[in-house]
Amino acid sequence: MTGLDRPENAAAAQDRIRASGLRPTRQRVALARLLFARGSRHVTAEALHGEAGGEGIRVSLATVYNTLHQFVRVGLLREVMVNPGRSYFDTNVGAHHHFFHEASGELNDIDAAEVDLSSLPEPPAGTRIERIDVVIRLRDDRS
Amino acid sequence: MTGLDRPENAAAAQDRIRASGLRPTRQRVALARLLFARGSRHVTAEALHGEAGGEGIRVSLATVYNTLHQFVRVGLLREVMVNPGRSYFDTNVGAHHHFFHEASGELNDIDAAEVDLSSLPEPPAGTRIERIDVVIRLRDDRS
DNA sequence: ATGGTTTATTAAAATCATTCTAAACTGTTT
DNA sequence: AAACAGTTTAGAATGATTTTAATAAACCAT
Numbered sequence: 001m002t003g004l005d006r007p008e009n010a011a012a013a014q015d016r017i018r019a020s021g022l023r024p025t026r027q028r029v030a031l032a033r034l035l036f037a038r039g040s041r042h043v044t045a046e047a048l049h050g051e052a053g054g055e056g057i058r059v060s061l062a063t064v065y066n067t068l069h070q071f072v073r074v075g076l077l078r079e080v081m082v083n084p085g086r087s088y089f090d091t092n093v094g095a096h097h098h099f100f101h102e103a104s105g106e107l108n109d110i111d112a113a114e115v116d117l118s119s120l121p122e123p124p125a126g127t128r129i130e131r132i133d134v135v136i137r138l139r140d141d142r143s
Numbered sequence: 144m145t146g147l148d149r150p151e152n153a154a155a156a157q158d159r160i161r162a163s164g165l166r167p168t169r170q171r172v173a174l175a176r177l178l179f180a181r182g183s184r185h186v187t188a189e190a191l192h193g194e195a196g197g198e199g200i201r202v203s204l205a206t207v208y209n210t211l212h213q214f215v216r217v218g219l220l221r222e223v224m225v226n227p228g229r230s231y232f233d234t235n236v237g238a239h240h241h242f243f244h245e246a247s248g249e250l251n252d253i254d255a256a257e258v259d260l261s262s263l264p265e266p267p268a269g270t271r272i273e274r275i276d277v278v279i280r281l282r283d284d285r286s
Numbered sequence: 287a288t289g290g291t292t293t294a295t296t297a298a299a300a301t302c303a304t305t306c307t308a309a310a311c312t313g314t315t316t
Numbered sequence: 317a318a319a320c321a322g323t324t325t326a327g328a329a330t331g332a333t334t335t336t337a338a339t340a341a342a343c344c345a346t
Contacts, residue, residue: 025294060295062298062335085228086331099267099270115264124281128282130245133277137276138266138267140269140270140271166321168324170324187303203324205305206324229303
């Protein structure tokens with residue numbers, strides 16, 4: 001019994017990947033299991049690579065990048081940009097927003113229902129809204 | 144009469160910079176004149192450097208970066224992150240949001256009044272809201 | 287199972303934006 | 317004008333990400 005038998009088991013990860021039209025390779029399955037084990041996660045490529053290494057999974061950083069981008073393309077992940085020069089990948093692909101604690105770099109989900117976005121401008125002619133990102137930037141309260 | 148006599152004249156740029164507590168050096172004044180000439184602009188460091196070069200202003204890229212960050216620090220500019228690996232600097236420091244056209248990389252302002260953000264979750268204990276960024280991502284309408 | 291084809295993985299090099307360094311310079315103040 | 321502090325700069329360094337070209341693994345039809 002390895003440390004990876006539980007979270008999202010291999011079969012589930014494999015199905016999830018295959019259902020998205022990707023080949024369930026050893027490294028994609030392993031990364032999917034890490035990513036989708038817990039609920040909502042926000043990881044950087046480097047962090048996931050490190051985590052994989054710690055679990056004894058041998059994957060190159062290039063493959064981690066490839067996999068993350070493929071997962072984004074097929075809708076398994078979402079890319080969040082809050083920090084210059086570093087992308088976060090979010091396992092929550094439902095409608096939601098983020099708290100971003102600038103000092104720690106920590107991201108936390110806000111359910112879409114908690115933010116009222118009913119009053120919005122019309123998109124420019126010839127374009128349509130693909131998605132709306134709300135980022136609430138936080139700083140430590142000095143009180 | 145150089146091409147730079149009009150937009151924001153040298154004196155105005157100098158005052159603006161001095162009022163912010165920075166020394167009005169030749170390069171800071173020149174960059175301020177470019178930045179604050181027209182209304183609302185969204186520039187990258189590289190783009191501004193290129194623009195300066197085109198106007199015959201000799202400034203190093205390092206200085207452009209330094210200046211942009213200093214201007215952000217004193218509130219003359221705002222940094223916007225919408226694209227992985229590239230920061231935009233926004234001359235509009237008032238309350239507003241953005242349309243982001245992913246295909247072209249173009250950013251456009253949305254007045255804060257056009258977005259209702261009255262319904263928001265409480266920030267986590269010990270933190271307070273520093274600012275809220277709303278990015279409406281656009282794609283070309285396929286119709 | 288096997289062979290052939292396609293698609294993935296990888297280490298290493300390359301790229302890109304950005305930051306740092308240390309020296310030369312400019313603005314300001316005395 | 318000298319002295320000091322703050323700036324600019326070229327070039328090197330960094331850090332994240334992407335590319336390359338070769339190797340390996342998954343898939344499909346035997």
